[in-house]
Amino acid sequence: MISITKDTLRQLNVAVGKLDVDTGEVFVGFVGRLHVSDGLYHGDLRWAEAGEDPPKDTVSVKSLLAPSKPKPPSKSKPKPPSDAGGDIGDKPDGDPHD
């Protein structure tokens, strides 16, 4: 059982009849229904054997289902306050504790 948005459902409907490069089978479609509680379509994906004459059009159903990934958090060090002066990594001139 998967849960998808209507936009994803629309994309999956376009993919029906195409050869799924991830499974090597023909994508038959999504079967399910809307759940008002979360506004998502819950159901299952269906494939069929490609047979001897598989469709030439291909699709990656897996990629259609992949949620848009959020940008990873920046690994750069936080910038010092603008009034700190100097470049990042520079040691301050003279350490008061020295």
Add this chain to the structure above:
Amino acid sequence: MAIHTIKLGIEGSGVSLSKDVSYTQAGVNLIDGEAVANGQTDYEINFDLDISACVSFYLVSDQDVTFETNSGASADDTIALLADKPYVWYTNAYDVCLITTDITAGVFITNASGETATIYCVALYDVTPA
């Protein structure tokens, strides 16, 4: 004038009751067995309804479908219809109508049931509301 009768009943546990709820009005809007193929997203059907003038509303599909009003992308009202389980509302019903906004731009059906769905909607309304 049209007379629409909604039949409400119960059978079970030794109880057998059937009650008719009838209304008579001149205005009728129908979706008369519209077939919506599996895999349709936001299939548009021409249908309009002044909900404030509506006195009875009956909506049924033989497959699970989504029924949306006025827009598929940003619907005013959405009903997740279950196969062969009608949505029924009438004047003096105990619940508020799920259709809250006048239907002026059609209805939109999304069918991911795996089968062709046949949709019926029967609305009776007052053509001269106060």
